[in-house]
Amino acid sequence: MDLAIETHDLVKVFGEQRAVDGVDLAIPTGGVYGVLGPNGAGKTTTIKMLATLLVPDGGTATVLGHDVAREPAKVRARVAMTGQFASLDEDLTGLENLVLLARLYGYSRPAAKARAVELLEAFGLGDAIKKQVKAYSGGMRRRIDIAGSIVVRPDLMFLDEPTTGLDPRSRNQVWEIVRGLVGAGTTVLLTTQYLEEADQLADRIAVIDHGRVIAEGTTGELKASVGSGAVHVRVADPASREEVARLLAESLGAEPVLESDRAAISLRVGDPSGVAAALHRVGERGLVISEYSLGQPSLDEVFLALTGRPAEDDAAGNDEEDAA
């Protein structure tokens, strides 16, 4: 298999904290590879090492056939990145930012201008060409960040939490752009905190926690390891909740969780095919269910299943941003 990225025992230490603690990755060329994990898991630090912005403290990393420590310039010539840590100059206009990047990539002055205008229009930013980037909305910011990364289409693109904090419409736009990129032949390494995002976009996923890869596989494999999802039920009459919970537990063979909402029950199920029958059985007893849904496991549930504890959002978390 042709690998875009290969790492062995990659390590980065900030003071006392082992931000990346022996990461092994083998990421194939083409498609989207998702790196999933909570804040501070080591995702950003890993990407920074792969993009040659940080020097690893241990292990090796090869990107597009070049060792990041020995041939950083060759890596930089073929990758691009976008994310929380690689943005544009807020004081300049959208046009000036892209012209600046195009000039650095080697375009002549008129060609740089033409390329910048072309990109801004393609990304639906034609009206904001002369606006300073600091006046852009969150979704516009993310789009121009990505536009800045494809002035010259990279062979490998790092997208660090591209949709965190975006509204659903902007998020969908970013997803469409990512699919477009992959269609054009770019390999995308995407980090995210959302399983849904990884599920929508990624072909394979690595789950990272505390600087280590704790699971790796296709989305299907990953979900199967967790159980396919959760059934959420709301009963019409809270008084009937316990009985409904008992019936569902019997039919589905799963442990019911009585939530703080007095009408809500949730169950983790391995096989969703029995859910309809179980709900039917509840109805036969004359008990009324007002609402139900069958959802994917959330990142929290994946974590719970993989580590036996909930995803910690802050413990090791915010230090990473400070240290990095």
Add this chain to the structure above:
Amino acid sequence: MTTQATRSQDAPALDAGVIAALGSGERPQPANAVRSSLTFGWRALLKIKHVPEQLFDVTMFPILFTLMFTYVFGGAIAGSTQDYLQYALPGILTQTVVFITMYTGLTINTDIDKGVFDRFRSLPVWRASLLVGALLGDTLRYCLASIMVLTVGVVIGYRAPGGVSGVLLAVLLLLVFCFSLSWLWLIVGLKVRTPNAVMGVSMMVLFPLTFISSVFAPPETMPSWLQKFVDINPVTLLCEAARGLMNGAADAGDITIVLVLSAVTTAVFAPIALRLYNRKS
């Protein structure tokens, strides 16, 4: 609550344009070191255009300093404001330009703070060109400040015995020295956490360096222990060399010392700054 996966078909139709734009990106040879440095210099100019406030200190402080020192201290120090102006203006020019060097550190620190720094570092161009470009932008600031000080000086009665060429050479010497000093501020800008802290550190160094010198008063009147410091203070050396040029009494020895000092400063600090910059996490 778990999220429902909906592969959305309602995303706006920007992807067709995006795909077209992706395909049309040619792959030219990345800019060479000179061109990338000039391009980053162009960015510094654009920033001045969009944030003209940043020129406020550059323009207002020199005016304020020139007027204040001439009219408040002039009579007491030199007997008359006119005599003092003749003595102090080259010094005020020196102090003003040396003070502005701290913006170099401030600019780089703000870039790191905003995240644009990593974008630039990930580009396939000579990494140091961001720093060199910033220094080019700073040069514009130094020139503007020099023009302000000299204009105000001439308006209130300063005449340079050294003539226009003497003044231009003095400014050029200041630029050379400040370019070398900027490397030190780059180190501070890369090491210190916040822009405010950069200001603090720079002030702590620059205030004593510019005031305990021959900028505002002849060192002969100071206590002998202080004179010892004043005599070896690089700002004194720079100020005396500039004063000589502007007074038409250029001292080759002073000028040589300043040039050597600038070369040594650059040789020592530039590699450290570049190393820090390359390894900045």
